Amino acid sequence: MGAGRSRRLLIGDEVYRWRVGHRHARGTDETGSPGYDCAETLAIWREGERGKIRFVFENGPGRLVPDGSLHSGAVLRLTGQGRPDTYLNLNRPGTVRALLDEALACGATFDAPVDLDGWNLIHLVAARLGPT
Secondary structure, three states: OOOOOOEEEEEOOEEEEEEEEEEEEEEEOOOOOEEEEEEEEEEEEEOOOOOOEEEEEEOEOOEEOOOOOOOOOEEEEEOOOOOEEEEEEOOOHHHHHHHHHHHHHOOOOOOOOEEEEHHHOHHHHHHHHOOO
């Protein structure tokens, strides 16, 4: 997907739009050296409404986002032993739907823009999707 392009998701009579993105922020690594913190994002909005739900997956210990070793849209949580635990592909409509369903179940609305920590929902979404 090119930058700025959104995809369409139909749920009943409702039309949603969504876009996967990646952002960088100046930060420091675990040694205190300057660097960049990466985050993978998924924005979903309902056509005709002002609000937007944005899921943010920031990198960190045990949390991997694309940085050259993963594909765009990949988010991966590791176990304490460094083994893969939970993987989501934010480019898949089923994953988008599961994240939207979990956010709405937690009380999120499209009244105003809101950022949610995607890592807090990753296991619930993976359970909704079932084994891959």
